[in-house]
Amino acid sequence: MHAMKKRVLIFDDDADILHVCTIVLETSGFEVATQNNCHDIVKKVADCRPDVILLDNKIPPTGGIVASQELKASIDYRGLPIVFFSANQDIARLAGEAGADFYIEKPFDLDHLVMMLRRACAGY
Template identity: 50%
Template sequence: MNRKKILIFDDDVNILELCSIVLVDYGYDVEVSETSHDIIEKVAQVNPDVILMDNWIPDIGGIKATQLLKSSSEFGHIPVIYFSANNDIHLLAETAGADAYLSKPFDLTELESIVSEAANKMKNG
């Protein structure tokens, strides 16, 4: 079976490192990006099964980046999990058009379970 590929957009290196370690332990391949302005190129290059998107990512921000991706006929089907420390994360995720959201700070088992759920949705699509 092919390993699922996760692409994480976050400008916080510690979060990227933590998520990478945890998700690799769970059997995923992980790619990371500290900027979002080149989201379409990045996604085309990596071809991920699931995307984790931070709200405050430079240069265009998580909402705009997610909207760009979701409006793409080629990549709009890829599940996006929005993550942020904002209190109104559910509204941000909804505005962005994300498929799910995760509040920061998050529990690592919660991270794995939401990624796994999104990845499983993908394989049926």
């Protein structure tokens, strides 16, 4: 029996990052959905039903910390793994504040990103 593909929902307002991540993750066997803002994030997640979320820190309109906290406050999605990503050197503290499960610093190694998303999905 063929394993179901894991679905990643990426929130980033940088079109180049969305494009590169989509190609790399689809090539690595993920299903990918993207959003360029986190407006109404709980509804976006409900519509997509991802296995893992890749969330940028500087995502409009509220930013990744608020968006992540909103998801973690939701009974339906508090267990959904969130990988926080940012070019901010304070990424560990920001991810902690956001309640994210994992974090990765930009610029990131694409193999490392794939490995981290697989690890996040495995624990879900």
